[in-house]
Amino acid sequence: MKISGIKSKLLLAFVTILVIMTGLNVGLAIYLTNQQSEREAFTSLTRQTILLQDDLQKTTLDLRAIAEKTTRGTDNLSDLATIYAQTQQIITNSGQPAEYERVLVFNKVISLNRLQVVLRSAGFSSIAVYVDNELSHYVTTAEAGMSVVRAGHKALIKTGQNQAGELEFDNWPNWAEGDLSPLITFQVTLVNRPTISFYFAAEQRVVLQIVIPVQAVTQTVMRNNITLGDPAGLLVNQLSIATPETLNQSAPGQNKPLIIGAFVFQKVFDQAFLEEVASQTGLLPALYSPDGLRQIQIVDLKIDPTDLVQWVQENPGATDQQIQQHTLMVDGEAYYQALTLWRFEEEPRLIIGFAQSGASAAQKVRETVTGLLGIAGLVLIVGGVLGYVLFDHLVKPIVTLTEMVARIGLNTQVEAPGQKTTPTFSDKLIEIDLRADDEVQQLTAAFNAMIRQLRQSFETLEERVAHRTAELEAVNKDLETFSYSVSHDLRAPLRAISGFAAILARRHRANLNDEGQHYLDNIVRAGEQMGRLIDDLLTYSRLGRSSVHRGPVALREIFTLLAEEFAGRVKEIGGTLEIADDLPVVMGDKTLLTQIFTNLLDNALTYRRADVPAQVTVTHQTEDKTVIIRVCDNGIGIAPEYQEKIFNIFQRLHSQEEYPGTGIGLATVKRSVEMLGGRLWVESEVGQGSAFFVKLPKE
Known part of the structure; x- marks a missing residue:
């Protein structure tokens, strides 16, 4: 059941606190009553233990006197x-x-x-x-x-x-x-x-x-x-x-x-003696040998006199009376127990014990609980009525303020089914007229100040929206101009440089000495690297402007094409590429997904160890509403401190001579995954390989 209304919530909170406090008081009273009953039980047990000890002492002395008299x-x-x-x-x-x-x-x-x-x-x-x-x-x-x-x-x-x-x-x-x-x-x-x-x-x-x-x-x-x-x-x-x-x-x-x-x-x-003592005292007596190994008792309470026996062994000449008190559970019932060592003529003779069931104390506690619960119920009823009256008086101004705020001129208009609502200007933004003597008056003043600011904001909103829209359009135009410049103005001279370098290499390479040929090769490689960099940069920049066409995409089809595309390269380097047969269908853009996994497979085959054949595997794991694609290799691996940095644009960990690349590929992959509503991360160990994880929504 949903609780609405500040008065209902405050009253509920008040009653809850009242119940908690009453429960704590009742619990404390029960605890103190139980403690008192326990103290009384131990006092009675101790007294009866001493009395039985005195009776045994007197009986032993009397019987010895009779025995000596009889013998004489x-x-x-x-x-x-x-x-x-x-x-x-x-x-x-x-x-x-x-x-x-x-x-x-x-x-x-x-x-x-x-x-x-x-x-x-x-x-x-x-x-x-x-x-x-x-x-x-x-x-x-x-x-x-x-x-x-x-x-x-x-x-x-x-x-x-x-x-x-x-x-x-x-x-x-x-x-x-x-x-x-x-x-x-x-x-x-x-x-x-x-x-x-x-x-x-x-x-x-x-x-x-x-x-x-x-x-x-x-x-x-x-x-x-x-x-x-x-x-x-x-x-x-x-x-x-x-x-x-x-x-x-x-x-x-x-x-x-x-x-x-x-x-x-x-x-x-024997048992008859213990039963007679029990009938006289209402307690459960027991006798133990000084070593605690043998005993007679009416009820097997599984009493362990080990502590008392240990004390006797450590204090063989002690004359002080040591009475130990314990509480133990037998078959789910509590028993209070007292033990003492009886010495006769300074020699330990017997351990005397008494036990009392906790049922009598529990009865007293139950009677106390019944009375306390009755009082607690009365307190809750009276407290609830008084709380209702008090909160009604306190909350009434707040309710009035709420009704007035609800009438101010901020309405909503639904643009289309399933879309969010947008605020529209209303002439009903009028200040609230409410008189109160407490914080409600301060709250009213704060609302009025807010209303004035809202009125002013609505008046300038359209102007600011138009200005911001124009700024955004200008930025987009600049981006398009930059893209055109990169693709046209930078590519034209780059094509000239690469073209003339190729002609020079084809027609006049033989006329150049070794140093000249080396410089020519550097020009050709630099041109090719610059071309790849421009292509990757344009791809990265277009991601922000291109639209995403989401729909069901069969990952198995994508990886089948990629396996054919990389087959020659895998064979050339003597590696293996294993792709799971049961790759699922996900929600995404087929073009972006192809680009994502092309980059990941290319990196897995590129960053390999020289002395180890490349092994690349593609598997998946299905969760509740997502699918995780895992691209794993046995390459050079990535140190922990670089596992986040590699997804930044232009971030490279190796030179072009070691491993060629532009430093844009993983940044493009990360941005593409995020555009699809997914997540990209890596787990890697240097010298052991890397595993890239792509988390995507299920179909």
Whole structure:
């Protein structure tokens, strides 16, 4: 739709600016709202990350305290001492009766009953007892088991839960062999002090493991009760939690304490734990190993803790809490994320992370956008009405001025269909009478001054046109006189000089010495060169006065005639002339086109390299409404600085002795091409040849 009228355009411009400004304000408000939502999201994530870290810290400390208290318990230490002594007795005397093994199993069941109470009350996932470094017995929330010797080989027997969810210890003689729980290992590395560690197990689980080593003083003694056939026994006393200090202490006359086993307590943090945290916080928690290679998370957010891991590696002893915040895209949805490294007893344990979907923030932004768009629409309506009233007041004088200018006496008259209109004088060139208090008044004064100048110009126009026409006719007459003089007055003496020189050469050449013959030859050549120069100059001058007869011209016909014309010359110099068979039809003057391509072919055969056979090709390229003819040779080429100058009249780059010519040919070609509405240019490289391009209108 075309917008006309200054008032409509100004109003459109005003509304456009108003829309742009309103859009910018709305966009800025949306951006600030989004930023505020993002800051609130990161604040919540950081707070929950610190809280979960504190909860893990407290849980770990509490569980360690319970583990140490359980290990120090008299009953548990007594159970371990008994099991250790009986195990050593069986190992030392492999031929002991089966009753020894039954007593050992019974004592393990007693220990398992005690440990099950601790496991359920404290929230452990498993408790295992190791004698030396090998598994003795264990209990988990779902099963209990122990290592035994059956038929001379070690085996694992276990029991599960009954229908009431209770572990069945009473039927221990009937426990069957089975596989070890994934939480338990057959062996453990004994340490000389209580240790805490975290490791990532299979099935998306993080395991907190507390190892409490137990030390004791052992002594072989004679037993009074030899019912079982072995009077020797092992006395295990002074049991306590092992530490490096107590292991090096011993009373005079006693054996040095040694580590007889360990209690291993484990707490599992799995998907259920993360889901509970998520339900409490409304966020998405995740746990990572300190190296960032293993993790458990509810939703795979593809979080990359590489930066935090790198910071931890570069600052191994740092105690400052480093919290990293990121925004990432998962399946087209934005998530805000916070990560921190949790250290326990100055050792990096876990990377704790929380993420929050950007959907809640997006909802707030949508609500803000809805409100802002409503306000923006109201502003646009009110602004449009006020703008219409204001511009109507401002534009009314300009409209009045336009109507008055339209009534001034400058009319147009159509001379012929399809031709341009020419202004004619009118008596309606009257000054404008308009009163205004702003720039419109100045514009009115400028129009009135212009009208006065137009009136004066129209009055003298015919006189000036007649004078200029007379001047042009005089110039044309002078040009015709010059052409006649060149063709008649200059040619007559030139013919006399050339004629007498020819007679002299024919009749008296033998009477002349070598120097005379040389001068005579120079006169003949100079006459011929002068004749060619006069012919080319007349051809160039006639171009400005001759009319162009445009019409369809078949280039193939022109080049067929030119090929026949240049055939003898091409054969004489041992060259080749190749012309494309599919040359098109163009709009032009056949005479001018023949003259153009005659000059180009003549130059291509003239300016050749002495040691290389001339190769000239003629091709074409068709564009939308034009055709480009390309005349290419392998001659001497043209330096870049001369590729524009060669189209100037009398511009030559070589002497007559090197390459004959008048310096007018290419100037004539360029002028002829321009008269046909075309364009001429050259691409060349010295020593490689030249390519002349003629661009002409298509048929």
